[in-house]
Every structure is written in structure tokens, then in C-alpha cells.
Amino acid sequence: xxxxxxxxxxxxxxxxxxxxxxxxxxxxxxxxxxxxxxxxxxxxxxxxxxxxxxxxxxxxxxxxxxxxxxxxxxxxxxxxxxxxxxxxxxxxxxxxxxxxxxxxxxxxxxxxxxxxxxxxxxxxxxxxxxxxxxxxxxxxxxxxxxxxxxxxxxxxxxxxxxxxxxxxxxxxxxxxxxxxxxxxxxxxxxxxxxxxxxxxxxxxxxxxxxxxxxxxxxxxxxxxxxxxxxxxxxxxxxxxxxxxxxxxxxxxxxxxxxxxxxxxxxxxxxxxxxxxxxxxxxxxxxxxxxxxxxxxxxxxxxxxxxxxxxxxxxxxxxxxxxxxxxxxxxxxxxxxxxxxxxxxxxxxxxxxxxxxxxxxxxxxxxxxxxxxxxxxxxxxxxxxxxxxxxxxxxxxxxxxxxxxxxxxxxxxxxxxxxxxxxxxxxxxxxxxxxxxxxxxxxxxxxxxxxxxxxxxxxxxxxxxxxxxxxxxxxxxxxxxxxxxxxxxxxxxxxxxxxxxxxxxxxxxxxxxxxxxxxxxxxxxxxxxxxxxxxxxxxxxxxxxxxxxxxxxxxxxxxxxxxxxxxxxxxxxxxxxxxxxxxxxxxxxxxxxxxxxxxxxxxxxxxxxxxxxxxxxxxxxxxxxxxxxxxxxxxxxxxxxxxxxxxxxxxxxxxxxxxxxxxxxxxxxxxxxxxxxxxxxxxxxxxxxxxxxxxxxxxxxxxxxxxxxxxxxxxxxxxxxxxxxxxxxxxxx
Numbered sequence: 001x002x003x004x005x006x007x008x009x010x011x012x013x014x015x016x017x018x019x020x021x022x023x024x025x026x027x028x029x030x031x032x033x034x035x036x037x038x039x040x041x042x043x044x045x046x047x048x049x050x051x052x053x054x055x056x057x058x059x060x061x062x063x064x065x066x067x068x069x070x071x072x073x074x075x076x077x078x079x080x081x082x083x084x085x086x087x088x089x090x091x092x093x094x095x096x097x098x099x100x101x102x103x104x105x106x107x108x109x110x111x112x113x114x115x116x117x118x119x120x121x122x123x124x125x126x127x128x129x130x131x132x133x134x135x136x137x138x139x140x141x142x143x144x145x146x147x148x149x150x151x152x153x154x155x156x157x158x159x160x161x162x163x164x165x166x167x168x169x170x171x172x173x174x175x176x177x178x179x180x181x182x183x184x185x186x187x188x189x190x191x192x193x194x195x196x197x198x199x200x201x202x203x204x205x206x207x208x209x210x211x212x213x214x215x216x217x218x219x220x221x222x223x224x225x226x227x228x229x230x231x232x233x234x235x236x237x238x239x240x241x242x243x244x245x246x247x248x249x250x251x252x253x254x255x256x257x258x259x260x261x262x263x264x265x266x267x268x269x270x271x272x273x274x275x276x277x278x279x280x281x282x283x284x285x286x287x288x289x290x291x292x293x294x295x296x297x298x299x300x301x302x303x304x305x306x307x308x309x310x311x312x313x314x315x316x317x318x319x320x321x322x323x324x325x326x327x328x329x330x331x332x333x334x335x336x337x338x339x340x341x342x343x344x345x346x347x348x349x350x351x352x353x354x355x356x357x358x359x360x361x362x363x364x365x366x367x368x369x370x371x372x373x374x375x376x377x378x379x380x381x382x383x384x385x386x387x388x389x390x391x392x393x394x395x396x397x398x399x400x401x402x403x404x405x406x407x408x409x410x411x412x413x414x415x416x417x418x419x420x421x422x423x424x425x426x427x428x429x430x431x432x433x434x435x436x437x438x439x440x441x442x443x444x445x446x447x448x449x450x451x452x453x454x455x456x457x458x459x460x461x462x463x464x465x466x467x468x469x470x471x472x473x474x475x476x477x478x479x480x481x482x483x484x485x486x487x488x489x490x491x492x493x494x495x496x497x498x499x500x501x502x503x504x505x506x507x508x509x510x511x512x513x514x515x516x517x518x519x520x521x522x523x524x525x526x527x528x529x530x531x532x533x534x535x536x537x538x539x540x541x542x543x544x545x546x547x548x549x550x551x552x553x554x555x556x557x558x559x560x561x562x563x564x565x566x567x568x569x570x571x572x573x574x575x576x577x578x579x580x581x582x583x584x585x586x587x588x589x590x591x592x593x594x595x596x597x598x599x600x601x602x603x604x605x606x607x608x609x610x611x612x613x614x615x616x617x618x619x620x621x622x623x624x625x626x627x628x629x630x631x632x633x634x635x636x637x638x639x640x641x642x643x644x645x646x647x648x649x650x651x652x653x654x655x656x657x658x659x660x661x662x663x664x665x666x667x668x669x670x671x672x673x674x675x676x677x678x679x680x681x682x683x684x685x686x687x688x689x690x691x692x693x694x695x696x697x698x699x700x701x702x703x704x705x706x707x708x709x710x711x712x713x714x715x716x717x718x719x720x721x722x723x724x725x726x727x728x729x730x731x732x
Contacts, residue, residue, distance in 0.1 A: 038062060038063070038064045038110070039062070039063045039064070040056060040060065040061060040062035040063070040074070041059075041060070041061045042056035042057060042058055042059060042060040042061070042074070043057065043058025043059055044056070044057050044058050051077070051079075052077070052078045052079050053075060053076065053077050053078065054075075054076040054078065055073070055074070055075050055076070056073070056074045056076070057072065057073045057074075058072070058073075059072075060072065060073060060074045060085070062074060062083075062110060063110070064109060064110045065094070065109065065110070065111070066093075066094030067091070067092070067093060067094065067109070067110035067111050068091070068092040068110075069083075069085060069089070069090070069091050069092075069104075069106070069110050070088075070089070070090045070091075071085035071086060071087055071088060071089040071090070071104070072086060072087030072088050073085070073086045073087055074086075081107050081109075082105065082106070082107065083105070083106045083107065083110065083113070084103075084104070084105050084106075085103075085104040085105075085106070086102070086103055086104075087102075089101045089102065089103070089104045089115070091104065091106075091110070091115075093111075093138070093175065095138065095175040095176065096175075097120060097121065097122050097140075097173070097175055098120070098121035099115060099118060099119070099120050099121075099133070099135070099140070100118070100119040100120075100121065101115035101116060101117055101118045101119065101133075102116055102117045103115070103116040103117070104116075106135075111135070111137065112135055112136045112137065113134070113135055114132070114133070114134045114135075115132070115133045115134075115135070116131070116132055117131060117132075118130045118131075118132065118133040118142060120133070120140060120142070120173060122173070122175075122180075126147060126148065126149040126180075127147070127148060127149070127152065128142055128145050128146070128147045128171055128173065128180070129145065129146050130142035130143055130144060130145035130146075130171065131143055131144045131145075132144070133145075138174065138175055138176045139172065139173070139174055140172070140173040141170065141171075141172050141173075142170065142171040142172075142173070143169070143170060144169065145167070145168055145170070145171040146165050146166070146167045146168075147165060147166045147167075147168070147171060147180065147182070148162040148164065148165035148166070148698070149698045149728065150162035150163050150164065150165070150696070150697060150698035150699070151697055151698075161190075161191055162698070163189070163190065163696055163698055163699040164187070164188060164189050164190075164698065164699050164727060165187075165188045166182055166185050166186070166187055166188070167185065167186050167188060167193075168182040168183055168184055168185035168186070169183055169184035169185075170182075170183040170184065171183075178203055178209070179201050179202070179203060179209065180201060180202050180203075181200075181201040182200055182201065182202075185200060200212075209232075209234050210232060210233050210234045211231075211232060212229060212230070212231055212232075213229075213230040213231070213232055213242075214725050214726065214727060215227055215228060215229045215230075216228040216230075216722070216723075216724070217722070217723040218328075218720055218721060218722035218723065219720070219721040219722075220250070220328075220718065220719065220720040220721070221718035221719045221720075222250065222251075222326055222717055222718050223248045223249075223250045223251050223326070223327070224248050224249035224250025224251065225248065225249040225250075226246060226247065226248050226249075227246075227247045228244050228245070228246045228247075228256075229244070229245060230242050230243070230244040231243045231244070238261060238262045238263060239259075239260065239261045239262075240259070240260050241257065241258070241259045241260075242257070242258045243255065243256070243257050244256040244257070244258075246275075246327075251275070251277050252275055252276050252277050253275065254273060254274060254275035254327065255273075255274050255275070256271070256272070256273045256274075257271060257272055258270070258271035258272075259271070265303045265304060265305065266301060266302045266303040266304050266310070267301055267302065268299065268300065268301020268302070268303075268313075269299065269300060269301060270298075270299040271297070271298050271299070272295065272296065272297045272298070273295060273296040273297075273323075273327060273329055274293070274294075274295045275293075275294050275295070275327070276291065276292070276293055276294065277291060277292075277294055278290070278291050279291070279292055279294070279320055279322075280320070280321075280322040280326065280712070280715040281715065282321050282322065282362050282712050282715065292319075293319065294319050294320060294323045294327075295318070295319045295323070296316075296317070296318045296319070296323055296324055296327075296329050297315070297316070297317045297318075298314075298315065298316045298317075299313070299314070299315045300313060300314040300315070301313060308343050308344055308345045309341070309342070309343050310341070310342050310344075311339070311340070311341050311342075312338075312339075312340045312342065313338065313339040313340070314336065314337065314338055315337045316335040316336065316337060316358070317335065317337070317358060318335060318358060318360065321359075321360045321361070321362070321364075321712055322360075322712055322715045324360065325360075325708070325710075325712070325715070325717050326715070326717065328720065331687075331708070331710075332360070333359070333360050333361050334357055334358070334359055334360060334361075334364075335357065335358040335360065336355070336357055337355065337356045337357065337358070338353055338354065338355045338356075339353065339354050340352070340353035340354075341353070347380065347381040347382070347383070348378075348379065348380045348381065349377075349378070349379045350377070350378045350379075351375070351376065351377045351378075352374060352375075352376050353372075353374065353375045353376075354371075354372065354373040354374055354375065355371070355372035355373070355375060356371045356372075356373075357369050357370070357371075360712070361712065362712045365403070366402075367401070367402035367403040367404075368401055368402075368403050368404045369401070370399045370400065370401050370404075370505070371399070371400045371401070372397060372398070372399055373398060373400065374396070374397075374398060375396075375397050375398075376394075376395065376396040376397070377393070377394075377395050378393065378394045378395075379391060379392065379393045380392045380393075385416065386416070386418075387418055388416050388417050388418030388419070388430070389416070389417050389418075390414065390415070390416050391414070391415045391416075391417075392412075392413070392414050393412070393413045393414075393415075394410075394411075394412045394413075395409075395410065395411050395412075395413075395526065396408075396409070396410040397409050397410075397505075397506075399505050403446070404443060404446045404447065405441060405442065405443045405444050405446050405447045405453070405503065406441065406442045406443060407439065407440070407441045407442075407454075407503045407505055408439070408440045408441075409437065409438065409439045409440075409526075409527070410437070410438050411435055411436060411437040411438070411526065412435070412436055413433065413434065413435035413436075413463075414433070414434050414435075415431065415432070415433045416431065416432045416433075417429060417430070417431050418430045418431075424472075425472065425473065426470050426471065426472045427470070427471045427472075427473075428468070428469070428470050429467075429468070429469040429470075430467070430468055430469075431465070431466070431467040431468075431469070431520065432465075432466055432467075433463070433464065433465040433466075433467070433520060434462075434463070434464050434465075435462070435463040435464075436460070436461075436462050436463070437459075437460060437461045437462075437463065437502070437526075438458070438459075438460050439454070439458070439459045439460070439461075439502050439503065440457070440458050440459070441454055441455070441456055441457070441459075441503045442456060443456070444456050444503060447503075448637070449637060449638055449639075451500075451504065451568065451638070452503065452504045452505075452508060453503060454500070454501055454502050454503030454504065455501050459498070459501050459502055461497055461498045461499075461502065461529075462497075463494070463497055463529050463531075464494060464495060465492055465493065465494040465520060466492070466493045466494075467490060467491065467492045467493070467520060468490070468491050469488070469489075469490040469491075469518065470488070470489055470490075471486050471487070471488045471540075472486065472487050472488075473485070473486040474486070478543065479543060479545065480545050481543055481544050481545030481546070481548070482543070482544045482545075483541075483542070483543050484540070484541065484542045484543075485539070485540075485541050486539070486540040486541075487537075487538075487539055488518070488537065488538050488539070488540065488555070489535070489536070489537045490518050490535070490536040490537075491533075491534075491535050492520065492533060492534050492535075492536070493533045494529075494530075494531050494532070494533055495531065496531050496532075496561075496563070497529050497531035499528055499529060499531065499566055500565065502527055502528075503527065504527045504528055505525070505527055506524070506525030506526060506527050507523040507524050507525035507526065507527045507528035508524075508525075508638075508640040508641075509524055509640045509641065510522065510523050510524060510528070510567065510568075510571055510573075510641075511571055511572065511599075511609070511632075511641070512571060512572035512573050512578055512579055512581055512599060513581055513597070513599070513609070514553055514555070514581050514582055514583040514597060517536060517538060517555045517557065517581055518536055518538070518555070522573065528566070530566065530573075531563060531566070532559045532560065532561050532562075532563040532566070533559070533560040533561060534557050534558060534559045534560060535557065535558050535560065536555060536556070536557040536558075537555060537556065537557075538553060538554055538555025538556070539553070539554055539555070540552070540553045541553075547588065547589040548586075548587070548588055548589075549585075549586070549587040550584070550585070550586050550587075551584070551585050552582065552583065552584040552585070553582055553583050553584075554580065554581070554582035555580070555581060555582065556577070556578055556579070556580045556581070556602070557573075557577075557578040558576060558577050558578070559575075559576040559577075559578075560576075561576075562576055568634055568635065568638055568641060569633070569634065569635070570608070570632035570633050570634035570635075570641070571632065571634070571641070572599055572601075572608060572632075575602075577602050578602065579599050579600060579601055579602050579608060580599070580600040580602060581597075581598065581599045581600075581609075582597070582598055583595065583596065583597045583598075584596045590618065591616065591617065591618070592614075592615070592616050593614070593615045594612070594613070594614045594615075595612070595613045595614075596611070596612050597609065597611040597612075598610055598611070606631065607629075607631065608630070608631050608632050609629070609630055609631075609632075610627070610628070610629045610631075611627065611628045611629075612625065612626070612627045612628075613625075613626050614626075620652070620654045620660070621652060621653050621654045621660075622651065622652055623649075623650070623651040624648070624649070624650040624651070625647075625648070625649055626646075626647070626648035626649075627646070627647050627648070628644070628645070628646045629644075629645040629646075629669075630642075630643045630644050630645070630674075631643055631645075631674065643670070643674040644668075644670050644674065645668070645669035645670045645671075645674060646666065646667065646668055646669060646670070646686075647665075647666070647667045647669055648664075648665070648666050648667075649663075649664065649665050649667075650662075650663070650664035650665075651663055651664075658694050658695060658696045659692070659693070659694050660692070660693050660695070661690075661691070661692045661693075662689075662690075662691050662692075662693065663688075663689060663690040663691070664688070664689045665685060665687070665688045665689070666685070666686040666687050666688075667683065667684070667685050667686065668683075668684040668685075668686050669682060669683060669684075670682070670684075684709065685707075685709045686708075686709055686710055687706070687707065687708045687709060687710065688706070688707045688709075689704060689705070689706045689707075690704070690705050691703055691704035691705065693724075697728065698727070698728040699726070699727060699728060700724070700725070700726040700728065701723075701724065701725050701726070702723075702724045703721070703722075703723055703724075704721070704722050704724065705719065705720070705721050706719065706720045706722070707719045707720075708720075
């Protein structure tokens with residue numbers, strides 16, 4: 001007996017697994033248990049009574065318990081529960097994986113079975129092709145398989161060889177545990193088969209997994225040939241540990257570790273580097289040669305205690321001045337340590353912090369480097385206070401040195417701002433500022449720079465200022481775009497203030513720039529206050545056109561009274577009339593972006609500051625140029641304000657679709673005429689880098705040469721050749 005649903009009906013039939021034959025033609029089976037119902041649709045369904053077989057053909061779709069099957073033809077033998085699908089077979093699992101094959105044999109659960117000429121598309125995006133595969137539960141076992149996360153076709157649909165792949169005699173996919181296991185595997189890179197990988201596995205999920213990571217390989221003139229093979233231990237979904245042995249031919253081995261954790265309060269990580277070797281001489285005339293433990297430790301993190309309170313910390317310590325450079329840990333010449341507890345809400349800010357530093361320069365004497373503990377800052381804002389905004393601040397700082405000057409300070413201040421628009425379109429800002437300071441210092445004679453010392457004992461001072469700032473923008477069409485011209489004038493009135501008896505710890509690096517031209521106090525910190533009344537004037541101009549944007553600012557200030565000795569000679573603020581400062585930025589579409597900052601001497605128009613930052617090109621092919629020259633003729637003993645000249649160059653060129661070459665260099669152009677204490681000779685490379693890189697959707701591989709010319713005593717890092725390999729889609 002044969003029952004047929006014709007193609008014209010194209011019906012959907014629900015067939016219970018244990019229902020009588022006559023129920024095949026029934027549209028629903030309401031009495032069947034939900035977990036025994038197989039839902040399918042097809043152009044034509046035929047039932048053969050003698051063999052108890054259902055044959056569906058033409059756009060067959062079947063679904064049970066989240067397992068979805070599509071094929072040209074499906075033959076379902078109901079006695080043994082076997083389902084055989086033929087032609088363009090696609091099977092989707094509840095976990096998101098897709099199986100594509102020519103000939104598939106399954107049970108009527110649509111979960112377990114065997115597939116010939118199989119393609120598995122993993123939920124993570126990777127693909128596994130095999131001659132034959134079997135699936136039992138959630139586990140899929142493939143024979144003679146190849147895996148790759150790379151695209152196997154071009155944008156036009158033509159086939160292409162993946163950048164990298166893994167072939168194996170057997171591949172086991174376990175989506176529940178997000179793992180793929182390979183037995184008898186070989187790694188192929190650009191079609192070249194690399195050494196045998198007998199048994200290994202990879203992760204297909206977004207979370208990390210325990211296992212070895214891709215090794216790093218480099219060659220250095222200071223360390224020799226280096227191989228670093230990281231081992232990642234996924235302790236829990238929110239915690240992991242990475243151990244990295246470093247093997248060198250030029251020095252003794254080292255071990256590196258990094259622990260990371262994310263919990264309900266926040267995130268933190270702790271890392272370290274440990275080895276044993278010869279300590280580099282930092283004095284060129286020293287002949288000492290001793291071996292010791294060389295180590296580096298770092299930790300950082302942030303804890304969010306509640307919506308407003310948090311604790312942020314960063315700790316870095318090295319056993320000697322050159323360990324971080326020799327082993328490519330960091331190029332920093334100063335290691336910063338701090339712990340900061342903060343409270344932040346809409347109208348208040350409180351910070352309680354401690355700071356310490358480790359100097360890695362040759363001339364740094366650790367006992368003379370300050371420790372700031374505690375550093376307390378509290379700020380509160382009151383809106384609509386007498387029509388404006390009132391900001392209250394309290395600050396306390398204690399600076400300690402093992403050898404040298406100690407300073408403690410505390411102050412409280414209030415600043416009231418009122419901003420209004422006049423009927424003629426000007427923006428008027430009125431400011432009133434008042435502050436009271438208390439200072440105490442010891443051993444001021446130990447500070448070699450006289451203008452930083454102050455005097456020993458207790459000191460107090462009162463600071464006050466009134467300011468009016470008016471801007472008058474004019475906007476209109478010009479040159480095919482929109483032009484804005486904004487004259488600006490600021491008047492600051494402040495009485496004479498005691499400055500030189502106060503030690504200067506945080507306001508040493510002072511220089512007139514476009515960014516601080518209209519600041520109430522043009523010193524960077526609190527220890528110095530610009531107490532002379534002044535008028536500051538300037539002009540902002542901008543032009544916006546399609547694909548073209550130009551903005552420029554220029555200004556100068558005039559001090560109403562003569563207050564010598566506050567600013568060092570050469571800062572542009574020493575005389576009553578300041579130097580001229582400005583900034584211009586030009587952007588041409590997305591191809592050109594250039595910014596020029598300058599300071600011009602008001603007496604002879606010599607350029608005291610000349611800074612250019614230029615970017616030309618796209619995100620794939622570009623060139624960057626940075627140039628800075630400070631020609632201020634400041635006393636060279638003031639180390640925070642030394643003159644310098646520096647050139648920075650960087651470029652990347654896309655030579656083919658996936659291939660690019662890149663390079664960068666930093667050159668110190670300072671000579672003795674600019675800085676008598678400089679060791680540069682007018683053209684001294686600082687560091688250089690040159691490399692070539694291939695990067696596509698699933699692979700990044702590059703070869704880089706780096707040379708570091710910076711010298712710490714007798715130590716110079718030299719050249720390093722490194723090979724970088726990143727397999728995208730491999731995860732861990």
C-alpha cells in the first residue's frame with residue numbers, strides 16, 4: 001500500500017514515531033508526546049506500507065529537538081528509526097554548528113549518524129572537511145579531515161587555498177566543551193606542511209582554554225636566539241595564568257608569569273619576570289662584573305567598591321636599571337607606582353592616593369626620588385550659586401625623600417564662574433578665585449636648583465584673582481564653506497603673592513603654549529602662582545568646506561605690572577609682553593592631517609617652539625612625520641626645561657593586498673648649542689624599526705628588525721630580529 005501527498009499540496013506533516021501507518025497523511029498528531037514528534041515538509045511525501053518507509057523528496061525540511069535537516073530527498077525507515085538523506089544535505093545542531101554532506105544516515109532523532117564527504121561549519125566560523133564523519137550525541141568524529149578558519153573562496157566565489165590549515169587522520173569536535181581535538185595532525189602554512197603534531201586541541205569558543213600558545217621567536221645582539229613558549233592555564237572562566245619560559249643562547253633562561261582575574265568587584269592582573277645573569281655596568285668607567293638575580297614585577301587593577309567609590313592601582317618594580325631594556329620588557333626610563341582611592345559622582349570628586357617612582361636613567365639616584373604619600377584632593381561643585389557655578393577644592397600633599405628635601409602642603413580654594421551670552425552674541429565668562437596655602441619644608445639646601453628650593457620652615461600665602469573673558473564669534477559663508485572668526489580678550493587681576501619662599505615640587509615644567517594661553521594660572525601645578533595682573537588677547541579662525549577643514553589660533557599676553565623672577569628666562573613669560581603662540585590644523589579629507597604648534601619670540605621673531613605632526617595616507621598606506629624643536633636658551637641646569645630637537649618618522653605601505661612593509665625611527669637632532677649637557681651630536685638615532693607583514697582574515701605573520709641606540713652608562717641594547725605569528729580563529 002502506498003500513500004502519496006502530491007507536490008501541489010506541498011504540505012507539512014507531523015508524524016509520531018510510534019503512530020500507525022494511516023497517520024502519515026494526518027496533518028497533526030496531538031496525542032503524541034512532544035519529544036517524539038518529527039516535523040517535516042517536502043514537495044512530495046510517499047509512504048510504503050509494506051516496508052513502513054516514508055520517502056520525502058523536493059526541498060525536504062525536518063526538525064526534531066532543535067536538530068534541523070535539509071536535503072533533496074529523505075528516506076525514513078520507521079521500523080529501525082533510520083533516516084537517510086541525499087543531495088545537498090545540511091544539518092544544523094542546537095549548538096549552532098552546520099554539517100554539510102552528500103550522503104547522510106541518521107537516527108530519527110536527527111542527532112546521531114554517519115555522513116559521507118562532510119563539511120562542518122562551526123559556530124565560531126571555522127570549517128572542517130572530511131571524507132567521512134560520525135555523530136553521536138554532541139560529539140562529531142571525522143576521518144581524514146582538514147580544519148581551517150580561513151575563507152576558502154575569493155570575493156568573486158572562486159576557490160582559493162586557505163592561509164593556514166590543519167590536516168589530521170582524525171578530528172573530534174566537542175561543541176559542548178568548545179574544543180576540537182586532532183590526532184595525527186600536521187600544520188600547513190601557505191600550503192607548506194610543517195612538522196607533525198601528534199595530538200593537540202584548540203578552542204572554538206570565546207573563552208580561553210588550557211594549552212600551549214603560539215611561540216615567539218627573536219634574535220638579539222644582547223640575548224642571542226630566543227624562543228618563548230607560553231602555556232595558558234584557564235583556571236576558571238574569570239581567572240587564568242600564563243607561564244612563559246624564555247630560552248636564550250646568549251644569556252641564561254628566564255621565566256615569565258601573568259595572572260589575571262575578573263570578579264564582582266573589578267579586575268586585576270599580576271605579572272613578573274625572573275632570571276639570573278650579569279648586572280650591566282651603568283658607569284662607563286666601571287669594571288665591576290657581578291651576577292645576581294634579575295627580576296621585574298608589575299601589578300595593576302581596579303576595584304569598584306560601589307557606584308561612586310573605586311580603588312585603582314599600578315605597581316612596577318625592577319631589580320636594576322637595565323633589566324627591562326635588555327629583556328624587552330619596557331622602554332620606560334621611570335617606573336611609576338600608585339594606589340588611588342576615588343569617589344566620583346555628578347558634583348564631587350575625592351582622591352586619596354600614594355605615589356612612588358623608580359628611576360632607570362643613569363643619573364637617577366633612587367634615594368633622592370620623591371615619594372608622594374598621601375596625596376589628597378577633594379572637589380565639590382555647586383550649581384546655580386549666585387547665578388553661576390561654585391567649585392570648592394581642598395588639597396593636601398606630603399613629599400618625602402630618603403635623601404633630600406621634604407615638603408608638606410595643604411590648601412583650600414573656591415572658584416566661581418558665570419557664563420552668559422550678551423544680546424550682541426558675545427560669550428562672557430566672569431571668574432572669581434580665592435585660595436589659602438600652608439607649606440612646610442625641610443632640607444631645602446639639598447635641592448641643587450635654586451628656583452625650586454624655597455626656604456625651610458612654615459610658610460603661608462593667600463591667593464586671589466578676578467577674571468573676565470569675552471569671545472565674539474562671527475560666522476558666515478566664505479570660500480565655498482563656513483568661516484568662523486572669534487576674537488578673544490581676557491583680563492586677569494591678581495595681587496602680588498609670595499612665591500619664592502614656597503618650594504616648587506609640581507610646577508617646574510612651565511612653558512607658554514596655545515593650550516595654556518588663557519589659563520588662570522599658566523604654571524602646570526599648584527606650587528607656583530602667576531600673580532601679576534595681565535591682559536591676554538587672541539584670535540580663533542576656522543574654515544569648513546567639503547573635504548577641507550582649517551582651524552587656527554594665535555595669541556599673546558601683556559602683564560600690567562613687572563614681576564621678575566617668577567618665570568625662568570626663556571619660557572616666553574619672563575617679560576611684561578609675552579611671546580606669541582599659536583596652533584594651526586589642516587585636514588584634507590581623510591588623506592592629510594597636519595598640525596603646527598609654534599612660539600615666536602616677541603623681540604626678534606625667532607621661533608622658540610616649532611612642532612609639526614603630519615599624517616598622509618589611508619589606514620593601510622600612510623606616512624607620519626613628527627618634528628619638535630625647543631630653542632629657548634634656558635639655563636641647562638634646569639633639567640625640566642632643557643632645549644631639544646627631535647624627528648619622528650613612521651610609514652606603512654601596502655605593497656599587495658595582504659602584504660605591507662613598515663618602518664619607524666626616532667632621531668635626536670639636539671647639539672651642544674641647544675643643550676650643552678646633551679650627549680647627542682646633532683644626529684643621533686634613538687631607535688629604529690623596519691619590518692614586513694602579511695595579514696588576512698585569519699593569519700598575521702611578520703618579521704621585524706629593531707635597533708635601540710639609547711645608552712645607560714656602558715649598556716646599549718643593540719639590534720633585535722623577531723618573528724611574529726598570530727593565527728586568527730585559533731583562540732587558545
